[in-house]
Amino acid sequence: MVWVKRLGWxxxxxxxxxxxxxxxxxFHLSTLVxxxxxxxxxxxxxxxxxxxxxxxxxxxxARYTGIATGYGFYAPHVASPYVxxxxxxxxxxxxxxxxxxxxxxxxxxxxxxxxxTSTLRHLLPREQRLYETDTLDIRYTRVLARQAAxxxxxxxxxxxxxxxxxxxxxxxxxARHTAYATTLIDEHGTTSIPAER
Numbered sequence: 689m690v691w692v693k694r695l696g697w698x699x700x701x702x703x704x705x706x707x708x709x710x711x712x713x714x715f716h717l718s719t720l721v722x723x724x725x726x727x728x729x730x731x732x733x734x735x736x737x738x739x740x741x742x743x744x745x746x747x748x749x750a751r752y753t754g755i756a757t758g759y760g761f762y763a764p765h766v767a768s769p770y771v772x773x774x775x776x777x778x779x780x781x782x783x784x785x786x787x788x789x790x791x792x793x794x795x796x797x798x799x800x801x802x803x804x805t806s807t808l809r810h811l812l813p814r815e816q817r818l819y820e821t822d823t824l825d826i827r828y829t830r831v832l833a834r835q836a837a838x839x840x841x842x843x844x845x846x847x848x849x850x851x852x853x854x855x856x857x858x859x860x861x862x863a864r865h866t867a868y869a870t871t872l873i874d875e876h877g878t879t880s881i882p883a884e885r
Contacts, residue, residue, distance in 0.1 A: 703753075706746055710755050713737050714800055769856045770808040770872075774837045776846035784849055791843040808833060808853055811872040833873060850876040 716734045741747065741756070750756035774787045793801035810821045810829040837851035852874040 702749075706750055706753075706755055709737060709741055709746070710750060713741055714797075768802040768806040768808075770805040770853065771856065772805060772808075772833060772837050772840065772851065772853050774840045774851040775849045776841040776844060777849050778844075778846045785844075785846070787840050787844060787846075790840050804836070808855065808872060811853065812855065813870065816870065830873065834875070850874075 713734065716737075741750070747756065771788055775784045776787050777784045789798070789801055807829055809817075810825045811833070812821075833853050834851075837853075838848055840851075841848040853872040854869045855872060857868045857870065
């Protein structure tokens with residue numbers, strides 16, 4: 689009877705440990721949207737945590753229980769229609785590439801990144817807003833979007849030449865076209881990334 693109790697405690701500890709692991713890694717990924725990672729030691733620590741989350745028994749358990757596929761209280765996060773698009777040029781190559789997400793935004797990182805891009809709703813034109821937006825929120829969102837755009841280029845080791853944000857809209861039933869996009873910000877001439885922030 690004692691071994692059953694101990695097995696129960698081990699099972700609960702395993703489950704809670706995986707929840708904590710994925711939330712810590714997810715929170716760290718969400719901070720990478722607008723700021724650089726810390727010291728090299730800190731980066732190695734979080735890289736090891738991310739690797740631990742991909743070990744087969746942990747990854748399979750997290751996938752089947754919904755821990756690895758959810759956001760917040762295991763609820764799946766709806767994909768964001770907001771896009772940050774960066775025209776970036778690697779230092780050694782003359783041609784540009786179009787980037788739409790940081791290099792780390794895959795798997796759980798993609799969920800966190802799309803959750804971040806949904807804050808771009810503050811930049812919608814007045815006639816498309818569902819509620820009134822404070823001008824301070826608009827200015828703050830513009831700064832975050834610029835930092836995120838520069839960060840996207842930085843994760844690929846490139847320089848941002850220009851960047852823009854837009855929202856993709858789906859047509860209504862009576863619309864004649866299939867889809868449309870509304871540009872929220874369009875900036876050119878961003879040729880370098882600050883060394884320090």
